[in-house]
Amino acid sequence: xxLQDVMSVAASGMKVQGTRLRLVAQNLANANSxxxxxGDDPYRRQTITFDNVLDRxxxxxxxxxxRTGVDPSPFPLHYDPGHPAADPDGYVLKPNVNTLLExxxxxxxxxxxxxxxxxxxxxxxxxxxxxxxxx
Amino acid sequence: MPLPPSITQPALAAYTQAVKRGTESPGGDRQNAGPSFGxxxxxxxxxxxxxxxxxxxxxxxxxxxxxxxxxVVEAVNAAEISLQTVVSIRDRVISAYQExxxxxx
Numbered sequence: 001x002x003l004q005d006v007m008s009v010a011a012s013g014m015k016v017q018g019t020r021l022r023l024v025a026q027n028l029a030n031a032n033s034x035x036x037x038x039g040d041d042p043y044r045r046q047t048i049t050f051d052n053v054l055d056r057x058x059x060x061x062x063x064x065x066x067r068t069g070v071d072p073s074p075f076p077l078h079y080d081p082g083h084p085a086a087d088p089d090g091y092v093l094k095p096n097v098n099t100l101l102e103x104x105x106x107x108x109x110x111x112x113x114x115x116x117x118x119x120x121x122x123x124x125x126x127x128x129x130x131x132x133x134x135x
Numbered sequence: 136m137p138l139p140p141s142i143t144q145p146a147l148a149a150y151t152q153a154v155k156r157g158t159e160s161p162g163g164d165r166q167n168a169g170p171s172f173g174x175x176x177x178x179x180x181x182x183x184x185x186x187x188x189x190x191x192x193x194x195x196x197x198x199x200x201x202x203x204x205x206x207v208v209e210a211v212n213a214a215e216i217s218l219q220t221v222v223s224i225r226d227r228v229i230s231a232y233q234e235x236x237x238x239x240x
Contacts, residue, residue, distance in 0.1 A: 007212055011205040018203070120208070127216050134223035 005060045006123035012062040013116035016050055019065050021109045023048050024102050031097040035085040042085075043095040045071035071096055172228055179221045186214035 023046045030043035051066035073096045081090030190210035196202035 004213055004216070007209050011209040014205045015203055018205070120212075124212060124216075128219075131216070131219050131223050134227050 003123045003127050005058045007120055008055070008058060009060055009062055010116040010120035010123070012064065014113055014120075016063050016065050017109045017113040017116065019068075020048050021106065021113075023068060024106045024109060027097045027102050028099060028106075031095055031099055031102075033095055034083065034092055038085055038087050040085055040093075042075055042093050043097065044075075045073075045095065045097045047071050176221070176225060179217075179224065183214070183217040183221045186210075186217045190214040 027045050033043040034040075035042050047069045049066040049069070050063050052061045053064050054060075055062050075093040075096050077091045078094045079090055080086055080092045083092045086092050190207070190213070193202050193210040194207050197204060197207045
């Protein structure tokens with residue numbers, strides 16, 4: 001039934017946005033996680049990519065997480081001579097997390113989740129209204 | 136006063152014929168009529184029960200952290216809708232049947 005397939009698709013969209021939000025939370029939580037000793041790498045920002053995948057059983061394109069990767073951009077240098085991970089010049093490598101970018105990503109995940117949630121609720125209410133004709 | 140056999144014999148014959156028609160002909164027709172309402176109800180009820188089982192097992196998996204909340208919502212929704220469909224169809228057909236029963240003959 002088409003309207004029940006809608007629920008599967010919307011649920012898959014909600015699932016991947018949940019994974020995306022999890023990565024955003026990790027990035028935000030680790031926005032200040034530096035290394036412990038000089039030369040240690042700090043936290044590297046994680047990225048996520050999505051892919052469409054055909055569900056052969058019901059014949060619809062679901063969405064799933066293609067892979068989670070890392071952002072290869074360079075770490076910014078921060079002058080903090082008292083830090084245990086500071087190099088001889090007094091610079092510490094900070095994570096390449098941009099909190100503003102993460103906030104934008106978070107908001108996009110939220111909106112996308114809501115859109116999928118609305119699709120699911122709509123499909124459900126359409127089925128209910130149709131069933132009400134039998135009452 | 137006992138009735139003479141000349142009257143009772145044809146009446147008895149007609150009665151047995153009517154009984155025979157009543158028991159035989161609907162059975163003969165039913166074979167051509169496709170699945171009965173009972174078959175329909177049995178298969179849809181089985182479907183609904185399967186959906187309920189699936190939603191329960193996914194809920195248990197979610198409780199132990201092996202399954203997503205979205206899967207639970209999806210499965211419970213599907214189970215609810217299939218159950219509502221069965222119940223609506225049953226109510227509708229039974230009300231039609233009662234309508235027929237109430238029909239003055």
